[in-house]
Amino acid sequence: MTVSITDVARVAGVSASTVSRALRGRPGVSDEVRAQIAAVAGQLGYTASRSASSLASGRTFTIGVVAPHIGRWFFGTVLDAAETVFSAAGYDVLLYNLGSPEARKRFFTRLPVRKRVDAVLSLLIPDLEEEEALRSLGVPLATTVGGARDGFTVVGIDDHAGATSAVRHLVNLGHRRIGMISGESEPLHWTTPIARRQGYLDVLAEAGITHDPALEADGGYTVEGGERAMTELLAVSRPPTAVFAQSDEMAMGALRALRRHRLRAPDDVSVIGFDDHELAEVVGLTTIAQPVPAQGAEAARLLLRQLDEPVAEPAPTGHVRMPIRLVLRETTAPPSPRSPL
Template structure:
């Protein structure tokens, strides 16, 4: 994403100041900080929910913002269709013959435990479309980290009828899934098929089947949208999704046990 932002700003006079929030309180502090008059010309909010209070403050200061992988009706947003990506990942596993397909998800808002996972709706729609039974135990929410992915797959593999395939909502989680599965003696993909999400360089090197998310393009398009708002402040908010693509590699195969 940062490379895409850099691409879009290469011919401009703007520079990027990066702030990282580790919890909800820090997010609110950063929102207040960036709205101080003269502190910034515009704001890119990456994978964080824009609160109504933040949007009100933006309006009060006539400050423009664009969201990446988040939605608010009063702000322009650039993202991907997580529902569609989850459906295609699930249907790929089902097409290989898997009937017990799990989901290791990540929350839409990382700082709000009440929000659903980014892939939950698409996953559940795919389950219904294929005629499979929706098994609540097959859905797990976890932080987007390898350790959280490992803990989630450990819990799934302890079930009486564990999944033979799992759709994972981030490549970081998928790496943890691979490590934990192999630690329990499961072979990937013979005993467990794994589909990741993002298509990061590490998963490409490891041969992980994953949903490619055009991260650099997201950064570029979001930044270009912000530059357009700075040039034409009356531009109406809009939401745009960039396409994802299933990258088939070496971590999926037909199930050996049906």
């Protein structure tokens, strides 16, 4: 026997319209009543008709997500948290992986999401033409990367401030030969490496430390790249006594390179990362923690909130800045006078 929304309303002791609002995540229903309705719907085995809801609302109940490198920890974690929020509200996710310039060009030329999604979550930074293409969709837009931009709700962190905190920590420990493992911003227009590098340079200047280009190496934001970059830094004539890696994955690669050279952190080289990866505590990595899952969940909630606003009063876009913090673990310490470096 098919269970209807009227059946759920009768058992829960509320109106059918209240059941509809509660199960679609719309405002006007208290958390207590929403939980009660969800419990009753689950007990009765009620499933809302997607086709009926779509016809009534004009929505597809699908959120488009465009992302580069979904296999990497940051993007995968953001996507997982966002999908959980979308799913709870009754929305499906349509994912486009734009990890290559060819895939990216094809997507923005064809815009296959048009009329197929109710909103778009972008995990990449579009150029000006790509921004205009996304705005032309006429749907709510959100992102978890980059700074504020017209038409987008941005949920992110202050990358410059995070890098500043990381490098200042090393300076305060007494280090003066401070290397950096970073990544290229092109061809995906990624501003994170630029902001974090500027934080590194600003702290060196603030401390009166002359910048040495030989102490920078490209790690490509991967473990393998971090290992290669650390090997390069160890080969310079005057290696660093401390290294700031712009991501925890690169920092983990740097630690592996140290082990292979029979060196240890922090006895020989201090290493600090950025992100607070789920394995950072396991390897004792000092890092700058950012709430990655919270960014994905918040961006998803803000998109859903915009969808629930009356058309005449759209929710304002803006920049939501999430907190960051320095997490002290075992890979940083003052420079050792016994260090072979």
